[in-house]
Amino acid sequence: MKINKEHIQNTNKSILEDHNDNFDFLANKLTKNGHKVEEIISKLSEFQVAIPSWALGAGGTRFGRFSFYGEPSTLEQKLEDVGVLHALTQTAGAVSLHIPWDVPSDYAAIKQQADSLHIKFDSVNSNTFQDQKSASESYKYGSLSNTNKDVREQAIQHNLEVIKIGDKLGSKSLTVWLADGSCFPGQNNFQTAFQNTQNSLKDIYKGLPEDWKMLIEYKPYEPNFYSTVIQDWGASLMLANGCGEKAFTLVDLGHHLPNSNIEQIVSILQLKGKLGGFHFNDSKYGDDDLTVGSIKPYALFLIFNELVYGMQNNPQNPDLAWMIDASHNVKDPLEDLIQSLEAIQEAFAKALLIDQEELKAAQLDNDVVKCQEILQGAYRTDVRPLIERARLNSGGVISPINAYRSLDVRNQLIKERGRNTVATGL
Numbered sequence: 001m002k003i004n005k006e007h008i009q010n011t012n013k014s015i016l017e018d019h020n021d022n023f024d025f026l027a028n029k030l031t032k033n034g035h036k037v038e039e040i041i042s043k044l045s046e047f048q049v050a051i052p053s054w055a056l057g058a059g060g061t062r063f064g065r066f067s068f069y070g071e072p073s074t075l076e077q078k079l080e081d082v083g084v085l086h087a088l089t090q091t092a093g094a095v096s097l098h099i100p101w102d103v104p105s106d107y108a109a110i111k112q113q114a115d116s117l118h119i120k121f122d123s124v125n126s127n128t129f130q131d132q133k134s135a136s137e138s139y140k141y142g143s144l145s146n147t148n149k150d151v152r153e154q155a156i157q158h159n160l161e162v163i164k165i166g167d168k169l170g171s172k173s174l175t176v177w178l179a180d181g182s183c184f185p186g187q188n189n190f191q192t193a194f195q196n197t198q199n200s201l202k203d204i205y206k207g208l209p210e211d212w213k214m215l216i217e218y219k220p221y222e223p224n225f226y227s228t229v230i231q232d233w234g235a236s237l238m239l240a241n242g243c244g245e246k247a248f249t250l251v252d253l254g255h256h257l258p259n260s261n262i263e264q265i266v267s268i269l270q271l272k273g274k275l276g277g278f279h280f281n282d283s284k285y286g287d288d289d290l291t292v293g294s295i296k297p298y299a300l301f302l303i304f305n306e307l308v309y310g311m312q313n314n315p316q317n318p319d320l321a322w323m324i325d326a327s328h329n330v331k332d333p334l335e336d337l338i339q340s341l342e343a344i345q346e347a348f349a350k351a352l353l354i355d356q357e358e359l360k361a362a363q364l365d366n367d368v369v370k371c372q373e374i375l376q377g378a379y380r381t382d383v384r385p386l387i388e389r390a391r392l393n394s395g396g397v398i399s400p401i402n403a404y405r406s407l408d409v410r411n412q413l414i415k416e417r418g419r420n421t422v423a424t425g426l
Contacts, residue, residue: 001080001084001409001412001413001416002080002083002084002087002117003083003084003087003088003407003409005395007403007407008087008088008395008396008397008403011397011398011399011402011403011406011407012392012397012398015398015399015402016398019385019388019389019392019398022384022385022388023385023386023388023389025385026381026382026383026385026386027385027386030353034355035353037386040349040352040353040386041386041389041390041393042390043348043352044345044348044349044352044386044387044390045090045390045393045394047091047322047345047348048091048092048093048094048322049091049092049094049280049322049323049324049341049344050092050094050095050096050122050123050321050322050323050324051082051085051092051094051095051096051323051324051337052095052096052098052125052323052324052325052425053075053078053095053096053097053098053101053102053425054098054101054102054423054424054425055324055325055326055327055328055333055337055425056071056072056078056081056082056333056334056337056423056425057071057072057333057422057423057424057425058071058328058329058333058423059289059326059327059328059329059333060327060329061329065329066329066330067422068328068332068333068410069410069413069414069418069419069420069421070410070411070413070414070415070416070417070418070419070421071333071417071421071422071423072417072421072423073417073421073422073423073424075097075102075103075104075110076110076113077417077421078095078102078423079095079110079113079114079117079119080117081333081334081413082095082117082119083117083119084334084404084409085334085337085338085341086117086118086119087117087396088338088396088397088400088403088404089338089341089342089391089396089397089400090390090391090394090395090396091341091344091345091391091396092119092337092341093118093119093120094119094120094121094122094323095114095119095120095121095122096121096122096123096124096125096175096323097121097124097125097165097166097169097171098124098125098127098425099124099125099126099127099158099161099162099165100127100132100158101127101424101425102424102425103165104165104168104169107168107169110169111169111170114169120170121166121169121170121171122171122173122321122323123166123171123172123173123174123175123215123277123321123323124162124163124165124166124169124171124173124174124175125162125174125175125177126158126159126162126174126175126176126177127158128143128144128155128158128159128178128179129143129177129178129179129223135154136150136154137150137151137154138151139151139155139179142178142180142181142188142193142229143155143178143179143180144156144176144178144180144196144197144200144201144229145178145180145188145193145194145196145197145200145229146180146196147192147196152196152200155200156200156203156204159174159176159204159207160204160207162174163204163207163208163209163212167209167212172211172212172213173212173213173214173215173276173277173321174204174208174212174213174214174215175215175217175250175277176201176204176214176215176216176217177217177219177250178197178217178228178229178230179223179224179228180193180197180224180228180229180230181193181221181223181224181226181227181228181229181231182224182226182227183224183225183226184226185226187226188227190227193229194229194235197229197230197239198239198242198243201214201216201239201242201243201247202242202243205243205244205246205247208246212246213246213247213248213276213318213321214240214243214246214247214248214276215247215248215249215250215276215277215321216230216236216239216240216243216247216248216249216250216276217230217236217250217252217255217279218230218231218232218233218235218236218249218250218252218255219231219252219255219287220232220255220256220257221286222286222287233249233251233265233269236249236250237249237269237272237274240274240276241274247276248274248275248276248277248318249269249274249275249276250276250277250278250279250321251265251266251269251275251277251278251279252278252279252281252287252325253278253279253280253281253282253283253292253300253303254279254281254282254283254286254287254288254289254325255279255287258285258286262299262303263299263302263303263305263306264306266303266306266307266310267306267309267310269317270306270307270310270311270314270317271310271314271317272316273314273316273317273318274317275310275317275320276318276320276321277320277321277322277323278320278321278322278323279323279324279325280292280322280323280324280325280326280340280344281324281325281326281340282294282295282296282300283295283296289325289326289327290326290327291326291331291336291339291340291343292324292326292339292340292341292343292344293339293340293342293343293344293346293347294339294343297343297346297347298379300343300344300347301347301350301351301378301379302375303347304347304348304350304351305351305354305375307320307351308348308351308352308354308356309356312356322344324337324340324341324344326340332410333423334404334409334410335401335404338400338401338404339401341400342387342400345387345390346383346384346387349383349386349387350378350379350381350383351378353377353378353381353383354374354375354378355374358374359371359374359375362374
């Protein structure tokens with residue numbers, strides 16, 4: 001299914017007048033308070049978030065997976081789904097592939113399809129957390145950290161192959177996430193595991209093209225529950241520094257112990273020029289991979305406050321890679337992704353309303369009450385008309401969820417693909 005301009009115009013027609021009224025009211029209020037409304041809208045229009053190829057189907061848990069009808073079973077169909085998201089939201093202009101699930105059979109055709117949908121290829125992701133049928137070695141006891149040199153070499157070669165695949169598609173970064181770790185005390189020597197990982201990452205780093213980045217992800221637990229080799233941002237930062245200037249830390253919002261101060265983490269990483277990118281999701285208990293902003297919207301806003309400050313004041317940090325990493329166990333995956341995109345844009349828009357100079361002055365005066373008032377004043381502002389206007393200006397719809405449902409997208413996908421298709425990756 002492909003959404004065209006006529007679809008978009010028809011869905012916007014009935015609610016355009018209400019949008020204009022809401023936008024004019026908010027824009028006038030913000031302008032009186034000294035905000036440059038058009039500048040904010042321009043930044044929202046430019047902000048693009050990559051959709052992970054593995055999240056276009058239903059997720060699941062170790063107890064089971066309930067498939068969604070009409071799931072994309074091929075890379076071509078996954079690109080079609082990202083195209084639907086981007087046509088509606090004008091915010092999903094990139095896709096992040098997971099190898100070996102999404103290796104193109106025809107690179108020229110895939111690139112042509114992506115170009116027609118105005119989609120770029122973001123970071124490519126390697127997979128050494130499960131065994132592949134053709135593999136000669138097993139990752140049961142780790143991959144890049146394994147005590148067996150042959151296993152480490154297999155994992156290194158896989159990552160180098162992923163780089164080659166991404167390079168053919170125009171990607172500029174490799175994301176490395178390891179499930180390596182231990183379930184019991186004494187199972188691993190921590191120092192040996194860490195050093196093996198550092199040496200393996202250095203070998204992968206040597207294969208990076210000159211204009212590429214390596215993004216090193218971290219996670220405190222799961223699938224191993226006693227230790228993970230890259231357990232926190234400090235371990236990731238040490239490994240990145242050990243590789244070189246093209247290696248960075250990647251922050252997944254779900255990969256933290258409860259109540260971690262993630263906004264402080266991203267702030268320090270930006271100061272050091274080592275924040276490479278983001279995986280957006282939300283959680284109540286652990287790595288729940290829930291819809292962005294569905295549980296802790298204020299925490300997401302505080303993170304974006306630090307990100308906006310860093311983007312304005314830390315030129316030593318590169319442009320960030322933005323990506324959603326979520327699991328849709330009970331929702332239509334495309335609707336869930338639309339809600340996540342909306343939440344990300346909302347947090348970003350609210351952070352753009354903060355007068356950073358005023359906040360800095362209040363901080364220097366130790367005016368704690370004023371600092372809170374500035375932050376919460378921005379957070380309490382309903383910025384949805386700004387996001388709607390940014391979508392309109394870019395050719396998208398005012399209300400993506402309502403448009404998705406009125407266009408009956410899921411049933412159209414079922415008609416095209418059938419009820420028994422299964423997406424790979426989750």
